[in-house]
Amino acid sequence: MEHSSINLGSREEFYLDQAASRTSGMALAIGLVALAAAAVLGFARHDSMRQFLFGYLTAWCFYFGITASALFFVLSHHLFRSTWSVVLRRLAEALACNFIPLAIGLIPILLGLHQIYPWTSAAYMHSNVELHNKTGFLNERFFLVRCLLYFIPLIGLSVYFRRASLAQDQDGHVRRLLALRKHSGWGFLALFWIINFVGADFVMSLQPKWLTYAEPLFFFAGAIMTIYAVLPLLAMWLQQKGRLQNAITVDHYHDLGRWLFAWMMFWIYIGFAQYMLIWYANIPKETLFFLIRDMGPWLWITLALLFGHFVIPFFGLFSRRAKRHKGLLAFWCVWLLVFAYLDLFWQIMPMVWVNTPAGDRALNHINHFDPYHLARSAGPLAWIPLSPGAIAVDILCVLGIGGLLLAHTFYLLRKESLVPLKDPGLPESLAFEDHV
Numbered sequence: 096m097e098h099s100s101i102n103l104g105s106r107e108e109f110y111l112d113q114a115a116s117r118t119s120g121m122a123l124a125i126g127l128v129a130l131a132a133a134a135v136l137g138f139a140r141h142d143s144m145r146q147f148l149f150g151y152l153t154a155w156c157f158y159f160g161i162t163a164s165a166l167f168f169v170l171s172h173h174l175f176r177s178t179w180s181v182v183l184r185r186l187a188e189a190l191a192c193n194f195i196p197l198a199i200g201l202i203p204i205l206l207g208l209h210q211i212y213p214w215t216s217a218a219y220m221h222s223n224v225e226l227h228n229k230t231g232f233l234n235e236r237f238f239l240v241r242c243l244l245y246f247i248p249l250i251g252l253s254v255y256f257r258r259a260s261l262a263q264d265q266d267g268h269v270r271r272l273l274a275l276r277k278h279s280g281w282g283f284l285a286l287f288w289i290i291n292f293v294g295a296d297f298v299m300s301l302q303p304k305w306l307t308y309a310e311p312l313f314f315f316a317g318a319i320m321t322i323y324a325v326l327p328l329l330a331m332w333l334q335q336k337g338r339l340q341n342a343i344t345v346d347h348y349h350d351l352g353r354w355l356f357a358w359m360m361f362w363i364y365i366g367f368a369q370y371m372l373i374w375y376a377n378i379p380k381e382t383l384f385f386l387i388r389d390m391g392p393w394l395w396i397t398l399a400l401l402f403g404h405f406v407i408p409f410f411g412l413f414s415r416r417a418k419r420h421k422g423l424l425a426f427w428c429v430w431l432l433v434f435a436y437l438d439l440f441w442q443i444m445p446m447v448w449v450n451t452p453a454g455d456r457a458l459n460h461i462n463h464f465d466p467y468h469l470a471r472s473a474g475p476l477a478w479i480p481l482s483p484g485a486i487a488v489d490i491l492c493v494l495g496i497g498g499l500l501l502a503h504t505f506y507l508l509r510k511e512s513l514v515p516l517k518d519p520g521l522p523e524s525l526a527f528e529d530h531v
Contacts, residue, residue: 132491149447157493294315396437
């Protein structure tokens with residue numbers, strides 16, 4: 096059974112052609128220059144590239160979240176047989192294929208494992224019984240094996256779903272769509288667990304003494320939210336360039352805005368649940384996480400996340416108008432992406448000073464990790480990752496990795512249609528109206 100393509104107007108509206116090549120080249124240049132500048136500034140700090148590696152890790156985790164959420168969007172589209180999102184699917188497919196450069200981007204992190212993760216030190220892991228019991232999981236060899244177990248299926252899924260989608264544009268066979276729906280089930284479950292394990296491996300293991308079962312899900316919630324902020328921005332940029340003018344309507348933006356609002360609410364739910372349970376239990380090895388982030392300048396970032404990641408955008412995105420007005424929606428998309436990065440910054444960056452001998456001594460001055468007493472001796476150390484030079488390195492890492500991934504995304508979009516032309520659900524997607 097085959098479906099003929101739909102007459103959607105001129106080719107210029109659905110193909111980027113030279114515009115993709117120019118954008119890809121510009122993004123590539125910016126990415127390479129920014130990463131080189133970040134490395135130079137990191138080297139100039141004379142801290143064994145420690146600040147650069149932590150800034151790079153934060154940016155890498157941020158873009159991993161966007162890429163993983165793009166694959167989540169594609170898989171959920173097929174799993175739940177959505178039709179409203181057909182016109183957006185090709186954009187998400189290209190974004191999901193960024194697992195390939197992200198896997199290559201793991202090299203600096205792997206080379207700097209000893210600078211980032213304290214569990215790479217045998218002396219540290221054998222310093223007490225609790226840490227010693229975790230060595231079966233937290234060791235370099237098994238960490239490398241897990242990285243392979245993460246990226247082989249992620250790359251395989253993203254490439255398969257995109258290639259099958261492109262192949263359907265050529266022959267229009269419905270069997271391709273049925274195959275994608277068939278594989279979306281196990282792929283969806285695999286993706287869920289991989290994102291959770293990546294959160295545990297790359298973020299939670301920065302504090303090997305800390306243990307909570309909510310942190311991986313907290314990482315998952317923050318990651319999935321990002322695709323519903325990225326897709327509206329990408330669609331608006333394409334429409335400014337004269338593409339997809341009639342394909343993506345205000346009703347599509349409305350649904351994207353609703354999903355953005357929903358995942359923001361899920362993020363705060365998991366974050367509050369984690370905080371409440373840790374506060375109520377009052378176990379020192381758990382309260383240490385929040386104690387560190389309530390010291391000195393980090394308290395202001397904690398409060399900024401509470402208001403900037405939840406309270407303010409809650410009221411800003413709550414109304415129907417905010418989701419249907421492009422300018423307002425674009426503002427809140429950028430706002431939430433900034434705070435999604437700040438959330439990871441808040442989780443990762445305190446370890447720049449905590450995971451050092453000086454940081455360990457400062458924390459030992461706390462009255463048995465009593466959360467109601469701050470360590471005054473930790474004050475100067477807590478400012479280290481917030482110095483202007485450190486922030487400059489972090490920003491350059493964000494621009495660097497982001498530029499390279501954007502270049503790869505537009506490279507993939509340069510010759511293919513921006514919508515799946517022979518998808519059976521395309522007519523319904525084009526005629527989609529949201530009356531809620």
